[in-house]
Amino acid sequence: MKWNWGTGIVIGMVAFMSFILYFVITMSTNKKYHHDLVTEQYYAKEIAYQTEIDAETKTHDLTEKIIGKRIENGWLLNFPKELEASRIKGTVFLYRPSDQRLDFDLPIVFSGSNLLIPDKKLVDGRWNITVEWTYNGEDYLYKKSIMY
Incomplete structure (x- = not known):
């Protein structure tokens, strides 16, 4: 051929x-x-997206901003001093884009105006932190992508 x-x-x-x-x-x-999907309830989250935007706007309108930094014990979030820590109720959700099995959430527990995410739960790499809380009947939301 x-x-x-x-x-x-x-x-x-x-x-x-x-x-x-x-x-x-x-x-x-x-x-x-x-x-992995980002979320299983994609359409339900899409409907509630405006309330999420409003909560993020309230967080950005605070006079002091939430500051996150890595320390030897984990990831430390410093909340504004203007918020009374005892009146804050909410959760912290950590999302690992590369592996859904590492995702976890924690209740907000303060020491002073600081919130510590323990080092034992975090592995090196990218994380998306979402802090949702209620203060005086108003919803607040803080989102940040970090490299740990």
């Missing part, structure tokens, strides 16, 4: 498509490559 340019191009295209198809099937069916 005589090889010409047309035959070589067709064989090359078929080989490339087979190569790509192999990887698509492997990534779709192999259990060690897990694909």
Whole structure:
């Protein structure tokens, strides 16, 4: 059989498509490559998005901002002094974009006006911190992406 340019191009295209198809099937069916959704209740969260925007705006309107920093015991969040810590009720949610199994949430427990997220729960890498709290009947929300 005589090889010409047309035959070589067709064989090359078929080989490339087979190569790509192999990887698509492997990534779709192999259990060690897990694909996590950001949230299971996507549409329900979308409906409540305006209340989230309002809560974030209230947080940005505070005279002092929330400051987060890494310390040897974990991640420390300094809340504004204008807020009385005993009247704050809420949760801290830490989302790991690369692995849903590492996600966790904590109740807000202060020491003074500081909130410590323990080092034992955090692994190195990127985290998204979401702090939701209620103060005097108003909702507040703080979001930040950190590298730990």
